[in-house]
Amino acid sequence: MATTTTKVETFVGKRIRRREDPRLITGTATYVEDIQMPGMHYAVILRSPHAAARIRSIDTKKAESAPGVVCVLLGKETKGVGAVPCGVAMPDLRVPQHTILATDRVYFVGHPVAVVVARDGYLARDAADLIEVDYEVLPAVADPEKALAKGAPAVHPQWPDNIAFTYHQDGGNVDKAFAEADVVVKQRIVSQRLVPMAMETRGVVAEWRNADRQLNLYTSTQIPHLVRTIVAGMLGLEENRTRVIAPEVGGGFGSKLNVYAEEALMGYVSMKIQKPVKWIESRRENFTCTIHGRGHVDFYEIAAKRDGTILGIKLKLIQDVGAYHQLLTPLIPQLSVLMMPGIYNTQNIRADIVGVFTNCVPTDAYRGAGRPEATHGIERMVDMLAAELKMDPAEIRFKNFVAKDKFPYATATGLTYDSGDYAAPLKKALDLVGYAKLRQEQADLRKQGKYMGIGISTYGEICAIGPSPATPAGGWESATVKIEPSGKVTILTGACPHGQGEETTFAQIAADELGVALDDIVVLRGDTAVVQYGIGTFGSRATAVGGTALYYALQDLKAKIKKFGAMLLESEDVTLAGGQVVDNKTGKSKPFQEIAGATYRALKLPPNTEPGLMATRFWEPPNFTFPFGAHIVVTDIDGETGQIRIRRYVAVDDCGNILNPLIVDGQIHGGVAQGLGQALWEQAVYDDNGQLVTGELTDYALPRAHLMPWIESHHTCTPSPVNPLGVKGVGEAGTIGCSPAVVNSVVDALSPLGVRHIDMPLTPEKIWKLLATKNRDVGSRGATK
């Protein structure tokens, strides 16, 4: 047979440097703050310094007459604007009215009270200082456990118990499991509040075009289309005349998976002053007013047989809600419950969530969103169980893993795990780290009174979020592929990636499918006037869901290209390969570019075929995907100072097929850094008056280059059957796998002193104090003998 095969370069699976980088490394990318427009004005928001107070009066006279000021707006004037929405529907959910500016009361430090608009940012800030607010300060409560106590100050006076919602889930027969157990281990575990701290703070530029009844809203968001729908609704605008643009977005990590008061507020201001207006969040505002993550107090019980078989798990979860629900607030702890069995084969679970209002900024999705908390819980509990049963932590995990041949596996929480081989990454990680030798070394060091720990975490996660019935705003994703008459390819993705590299990975997919060069492809995102409706980037979904929509759109176009090719070649039997349509009989071929031109020139059309080459797909995933992996952390602890040194960090992650290993490694490294941040340093601390004590970078300890260990990143590969790319998602894996591995390692190091649990962050101070008390205890026990 005279088939010509053109050998073409393929791209999927290769370490290809990113195509988005040239603008970023040359300082020519456009973030919200970089946007300038003629007539632009600047807004500064005056915020409450109190966590709870009644507003007696506000005097804006001085501010209004300050130089450059065009207006000062208060809550009473913006009353007509719709409330900041909670996107989650649940029975008995208490949703306080969340106005875009406070009216008669403030509920947390940072609550927006007034907005000052001036022709210059410095002048707006000056004027904001001239506003006089008379507050009657009220008692506040900032700790969710205290908020539940009788007699606690009511965050919202209409709900004196401070309960925002409750949620119960039962699977299997927990009572029986606990009755039959040989051993039950209990522990209170805290997942502290964290500040997402995207390096670019939030920011909005709003431009009202009166003649067109059109609002252009530039905002640093992960979800431009949802922001458009919601903000248009809040302002009473038409959705097709509201254009939301997420330009370059400087990190989100969930904190920009939201709709914020300021987005609607700036739209309102621009309509009022008939001029474009810019608001850029300060770092202090970012700490106090952008959502926080985590904020759990968990009470775990795990029941097991003497041989280590886990029989059941109970969880009472207190979720610190903050003063309001933001977009997904009540959903996040439910994700923890879904994930609570981890990757272990137990069919009996019971969970009770109580969401609690506090006078703090709301919590919501932060990298991992509910799953790091769940993983931290189960992985700590499994280690405690192993310690109780004097089993090796690796052995107890191997014993309880859902077996490789059990997939698809239905969990007690109602999920169906798509595919897995849970033992594989743990085996690989144990080999890589040299586990047996390390245990030997540990035994020797212990004899010398030295603290060295080995911590394991074997995690699973819910990714590729997700099937629409299980997500608040639809969980599908969209893609359009346009092949221009010249054969150049434009991809429009609804997923709005912002740093995850899909301008590269999506081009890799398309290049391989169409047999064209990477450089012939452009990926556009983040503009509702350009891109068809989409959901956004979060929950490790952009590639697994958005990439699949792209894949199917490409299949549509390939079929059409083949039809045109067959027509032009006058053949019935053709193949599309290497950028050519080839007649399988004669070997004659037509290049893809020529066919693209012919579809638009349309001199002749195949039967029942329209001109042009463009396809849009909205792909609804039939299931989530479930990546997994094993992280092992080796620590050495300085007995004098409590300082923890991470000697080794081995991560073996299974995220299914890998499109670009360079990008996947980057996601793992960044994820681990955020996990380490939680494990060792980060904590949003509110004092009893509801003041955020760690409200600046001076007080909030972030992972920095010199604090980070070298991450040894490896993989196993279990493709997902949920999508044709076989990918699972990797954006959150590092974070989810990390924190329990670190804490398990430190607890392991200190276990000779009788330590069985330590709450995060494991600051040197905390460890030092623990060492001091435990050594004293051990010492005094020794003395009385």
Next chain:
Amino acid sequence: MNINLKVNGKSYSPDVEPRLLLIHFLRDVAGLTGTHMGCETSLCGACTVELNGKAIKSCTMFAVQANGAEIVTVEGLATNGKLDPVQEAFWNEHGLQCGFCTPGMIMASKQIIERNPSPTEEEIRHGLEGNVCRCTGYQHIVNAVKAAAAGAGK
């Protein structure tokens, strides 16, 4: 106040308010928006530029203090369309994700290599202490600095 300074080889003689921060001069007056504001308190390094050959944080310096100075920002690194080796290394090694910290990181990295042409991993990490990246976990940035140093030494 009238000041004179050079940015990326170009002379400016603006009349500025004494309280105008250098970063705002660069971004809003000179229109060079590659330098980013990440914290306003000299703790994140996103605003790092080179002033008279030294890396400084432009968020905590007034424009008037830069009177007479020569400044280089990230926009001034590539010459005739050719990237600086540090820029090239950040690209090759995937030393960035969202890119917001990147201009500051690149400026700080250049300084590290200028002071020490073959830095060890530890030296690189300490050199980057003042620059926060929330995306990369720093590992690929460390690789980029190593690669740039190795390339420059060739």
